[in-house]
Amino acid sequence: MKKAILITLAVVMSVVLVFSITLLMISQDPMKDAEKETTAIAKETAGLVTVSDFYWYNRSETYFSVFGLNETDEEIMVIVAKDGGKTIILNQDEFITEQEAKELTREDKGSVDILEARIGLEGELPIWEISYKEENGRLGYYVLTAKSGEWVSDIENI
Incomplete structure (x- = not known):
């Protein structure tokens, strides 16, 4: 009887663990997708080569931002509006960190x-x-x- 309870408990805990990991991975998808899309836009519009940071800002409007180096090794930040894709390219040296x-x-x-x-x-x-x-x-x-x-x-x- 004890063995059956332990096996049942182990199965239930395994199902809960798999469900939790799957839920965590699914919940991260929008963030990963936004970062991937923002990086692609920054590479195309600003010549971004490497990405050091990604930010998701959401107040009156939603913006995605990537920081990194462009083709000439300048530190830039690229801010992309979620709606409409308006893109702003800024030099990081002109801003506080x-x-x-x-x-x-x-x-x-x-x-x-x-x-x-x-x-x-x-x-x-x-x-x-x-x-x-x-x-x-x-x-x-x-x-x-x-x-x-x-x-x-x-x-x-x-």
Whole structure:
């Protein structure tokens, strides 16, 4: 009797494990597809050769961005609008880095737990959106201009 219960339990756990892994893989497909498509657009429009980072920004509009080197070894970022495919090519040297954006957020917000950074556009303005968790467990979004790191907005206590 114990042997039958153990075998049944092992089968059930195996099915749950296979289902969980399959679900995880399926949930990652849209991200992988977006990165692949954005990279292809960046290679075609900006001469991108290597990709170092990919970002998915989603606020008023959705943007996908890739960072990397172009054919002349310049560090560029290419921002592509999800709707319409509008593409903007920017030189990374003219903008603050993800790390700098996170540090500016920490300096202004104090002891928050930085969760993620995304680059996108608000209108024509390239911005960094930093998501964070406050000490009280609530979430927030801190938005900085990507060019100078100036504060744009802060959404707190979500």
